[in-house]
Amino acid sequence: MRSMTVSLLALSLLLPTALASNRFFEYTQRYWNPPNPAEPVAAGYLGTGGNDYLAGGAFLPNGTALLIGNAFGSEFSMGEDVPIILIGEDATAPGDDTMPADWTTTSGSPFIVRLSEDYGSIDVVARLPWGAGSITDIVTDDQGAIFVAGIAGPNLNQATEVNEVTVPFGNTNSRMFMGRLSDDLTNFVWMLSVNDNAGQGAPRLQELADGRISIMGLHNHRVTKNGVVDQSTSGSPYNNWVGVRDHESLYYIAGAMNHSNTGYEPWRRPFVYLRDPEDQIAASYYHWPARMVGTNWSRLVSDSELRAAAWDHNGYALIYGWSDGGNTVFEYSPYDLKEGVRSAAEHRTGRPTGLGFSTWGAGVGSFAHIVRFDPRTGEPLAKTNFIAYLRSSGNPSSVGISTLEAGVDNSVLLAGSSAFGLIETNSTKVNSLDHETDYIGGDFVAILNEAMSEIRFSSVLPGSGKLDLHRYSGNRKGNISARSARVGDSTMVLFTSAAHYNEQFTPVNNAQTGFSGGDIDGMYVILQMETLQDELQIPDSGKSSLHAAPTPSVGASHDLSGIYEVSHGMDRDTALIIMRDDARREWPAFYMARPYQTAQVDASGKGVFTIFGAQDNMVMAHRPINASRRLGQRVADKSDDETVFPDMAVTVHIHDAESASAIITYNDRRVRVDNGQVSLRNSSPVGSGINIRAVFSVTKAQLGLARNTSENDDEVFVEIWTPARPSDATQLRSLRNVTLEKVHNEAWLRLPDDVGLPAAGTYLFPNIDSNADHDFILSLPGPTSEG
Numbered sequence: 001m002r003s004m005t006v007s008l009l010a011l012s013l014l015l016p017t018a019l020a021s022n023r024f025f026e027y028t029q030r031y032w033n034p035p036n037p038a039e040p041v042a043a044g045y046l047g048t049g050g051n052d053y054l055a056g057g058a059f060l061p062n063g064t065a066l067l068i069g070n071a072f073g074s075e076f077s078m079g080e081d082v083p084i085i086l087i088g089e090d091a092t093a094p095g096d097d098t099m100p101a102d103w104t105t106t107s108g109s110p111f112i113v114r115l116s117e118d119y120g121s122i123d124v125v126a127r128l129p130w131g132a133g134s135i136t137d138i139v140t141d142d143q144g145a146i147f148v149a150g151i152a153g154p155n156l157n158q159a160t161e162v163n164e165v166t167v168p169f170g171n172t173n174s175r176m177f178m179g180r181l182s183d184d185l186t187n188f189v190w191m192l193s194v195n196d197n198a199g200q201g202a203p204r205l206q207e208l209a210d211g212r213i214s215i216m217g218l219h220n221h222r223v224t225k226n227g228v229v230d231q232s233t234s235g236s237p238y239n240n241w242v243g244v245r246d247h248e249s250l251y252y253i254a255g256a257m258n259h260s261n262t263g264y265e266p267w268r269r270p271f272v273y274l275r276d277p278e279d280q281i282a283a284s285y286y287h288w289p290a291r292m293v294g295t296n297w298s299r300l301v302s303d304s305e306l307r308a309a310a311w312d313h314n315g316y317a318l319i320y321g322w323s324d325g326g327n328t329v330f331e332y333s334p335y336d337l338k339e340g341v342r343s344a345a346e347h348r349t350g351r352p353t354g355l356g357f358s359t360w361g362a363g364v365g366s367f368a369h370i371v372r373f374d375p376r377t378g379e380p381l382a383k384t385n386f387i388a389y390l391r392s393s394g395n396p397s398s399v400g401i402s403t404l405e406a407g408v409d410n411s412v413l414l415a416g417s418s419a420f421g422l423i424e425t426n427s428t429k430v431n432s433l434d435h436e437t438d439y440i441g442g443d444f445v446a447i448l449n450e451a452m453s454e455i456r457f458s459s460v461l462p463g464s465g466k467l468d469l470h471r472y473s474g475n476r477k478g479n480i481s482a483r484s485a486r487v488g489d490s491t492m493v494l495f496t497s498a499a500h501y502n503e504q505f506t507p508v509n510n511a512q513t514g515f516s517g518g519d520i521d522g523m524y525v526i527l528q529m530e531t532l533q534d535e536l537q538i539p540d541s542g543k544s545s546l547h548a549a550p551t552p553s554v555g556a557s558h559d560l561s562g563i564y565e566v567s568h569g570m571d572r573d574t575a576l577i578i579m580r581d582d583a584r585r586e587w588p589a590f591y592m593a594r595p596y597q598t599a600q601v602d603a604s605g606k607g608v609f610t611i612f613g614a615q616d617n618m619v620m621a622h623r624p625i626n627a628s629r630r631l632g633q634r635v636a637d638k639s640d641d642e643t644v645f646p647d648m649a650v651t652v653h654i655h656d657a658e659s660a661s662a663i664i665t666y667n668d669r670r671v672r673v674d675n676g677q678v679s680l681r682n683s684s685p686v687g688s689g690i691n692i693r694a695v696f697s698v699t700k701a702q703l704g705l706a707r708n709t710s711e712n713d714d715e716v717f718v719e720i721w722t723p724a725r726p727s728d729a730t731q732l733r734s735l736r737n738v739t740l741e742k743v744h745n746e747a748w749l750r751l752p753d754d755v756g757l758p759a760a761g762t763y764l765f766p767n768i769d770s771n772a773d774h775d776f777i778l779s780l781p782g783p784t785s786e787g
């Protein structure tokens with residue numbers, strides 16, 4: 001690859017000598033000069049003098065850049081010295097003031113621009129007849145063959161002979177085209193059109209591992225390089241769900257949000273589904289019950305939604321999750337509501353992830369969460385927030401993502417719109433904005449490394465994004481295109497869009513002298529960056545790739561006083577039982593549980609209570625593929641149906657403010673454990689009382705979960721969480737001469753007559769071993785008049 005050096009404004013290369021201390025200035029300084037930058041080698045406007053836009057581009061093996069777009073003026077010219085090749089027989093041009101609505105407008109002239117070797121001028125332009133259609137994508141192979149795609153217009157057959165292909169599930173009223181251009185751009189080697197509702201989504205191209213070219217409209221078609229469609233797969237209609245199908249595997253990521261009620265407040269609940277090539281659900285993620293997320297145990301109730309998705313070149317999913325605050329489920333693993341997503345990714349890859357952007361101080365806004373994960377296992381591989389910050393306070397400010405793509409090196413290519421103030425790579429940005437005085441926001445583009453731990457490029461593109469170029473769902477569209485290619489030892493990235501003229505956009509080595517005219521021109525930015533070593537080389541641990549958190553930390557109990565009731569009837573709250581497989585073979589199991597009867601706990605750390613989780617309250621067990629991945633489903637020798645989860649009960653005996661024992665009843669087994677850790681904390685932020693949390697360690701063999709002898713000693717952590725509310729008019733009494741009797745295999749506590757009514761009598765304590773020593777806390781009424 002040729003070496004290129006571009007001189008930018010000297011002012012932008014100077015690091016400020018003094019910056020204020022808030023996060024806007026802190027992060028601006030941190031990312032001012034990125035360690036592995038993407039350098040702009042060309043940027044500018046490109047048009048014919050009328051209304052034009054650029055829809056995308058590609059690179060030939062030698063690094064030559066090809067740009068594609070659509071022109072809508074009455075004449076087609078890109079300068080006196082620029083040769084124009086007309087492919088086919090021309091038709092009547094639209095009027096001077098024609099403005100395309102979006103990528104579906106087919107009345108213009110699709111064109112392909114080949115830039116010079118140094119990108120500083122136009123080498124040649126080839127165009128199709130007016131009304132031939134709308135070009136939406138271009139791809140090249142390693143031999144330099146050029147393939148283009150788009151929506152067929154009424155005059156497509158005036159460009160070349162068209163082979164019309166009809167599939168039974170296609171829309172007969174809409175056709176998309178795909179053609180192979182000759183190397184000199186003078187004609188088409190072949191051209192075909194397929195009945196596909198391309199207006200729902202701009203047709204996209206990708207070369208497959210087997211050498212065929214995949215074209216994705218509403219449906220997917222695989223085309224040989226001599227123009228034969230040898231496989232077609234029906235797609236799913238676009239609706240308000242975001243969706244994207246992987247060209248290689250034909251797996252499909254889709255999702256959005258549901259309006260839910262947590263019991264305290266409304267909540268927009270995100271969900272993500274993986275569908276297989278037959279359109280069957282293979283997995284679901286983030287789809288947590290609203291009442292569980294909204295309890296004091298979680299409170300991850302920032303409204304959240306899936307808004308964009310993409311596939312990288314390793315078959316992993318990239319998603320953009322929107323939230324309106326910092327406390328969102330996107331901060332946790334897709335299958336585990338308690339495990340931080342960044343720590344899970346670092347555990348698996350051995351590398352830290354995230355840009356370090358913090359969300360504290362966030363009010364209501366729009367915040368971007370970018371997650372890379374394995375959609376077949378749910379395992380996180382990288383995660384970052386992408387956030388702007390206010391200059392005055394340093395508090396988080398809104399960012400929305402409209403384009404999400406994986407680069408050829410699996411870097412993350414972003415485009416969107418930011419409120420004040422975007423964190424830019426000031427040494428490489430392509431605008432003249434001054435971060436100390438100007439409004440730093442609006443439409444932008446950015447590049448993150450594969451691990452999402454570095455910003456390789458970030459810049460506002462003043463005036464860009466004036467036309468929708470592609471679609472993620474019925475109401476989610478993108479107005480900037482992102483493409484990349486590997487050329488020699490470098491990765492080349494190209495951003496294109498429709499733009500108004502803006503004097504704060506800074507052209508670099510531009511191929512045209514300036515804005516060509518009309519309301520909109522094409523805008524492009526070409527960047528060159530070092531191809532980094534694969535950052536997500538996942539080590540082979542010899543075990544399943546699924547990850548479970550280590551022993552949960554319960555923390556210290558707070559200074560509390562009083563007596564509290566653990567009661568089945570607590571309003572708008574729930575207890576939880578969680579089982580975790582520390583061998584990392586299965587996902588954790590979450591039971592939404594309820595206390596059994598009513599029990600009381602002393603704030604100093606004494607008490608006995610039971611919580612019960614019914615099998616039909618096993619979270620996400622309703623999805624068979626999800627259930628089969630979760631810890632605790634019946635093993636084959638217990639039941640023919642491996643997705644059945646047994647009921648589970650945990651009787652907790654708190655000894656003091658730090659330790660506890662338990663009887664765990666599960667899978668027709670009853671196991672006593674004495675290694676429990678416990679904490680009692682004030683209930684916050686909702687409600688009064690305390691939250692009780694305890695963790696116990698058992699083995700799979702003890703719970704009957706070992707499928708073979710090698711799993712017998714695998715550790716299982718059983719965690720319980722329950723709220724407790726203040727108890728009225730109660731006190732603790734120290735009792736003597738209390739006996740424990742065994743009646744019908746149950747333990748009964750017999751109190752002496754001198755305790756005083758109504759306490760005297762016998763009380764059943766289920767699940768207590770009558771052959772063992774116990775301490776008991778018994779809550780009695782307050783003192784009588786006799787004392």
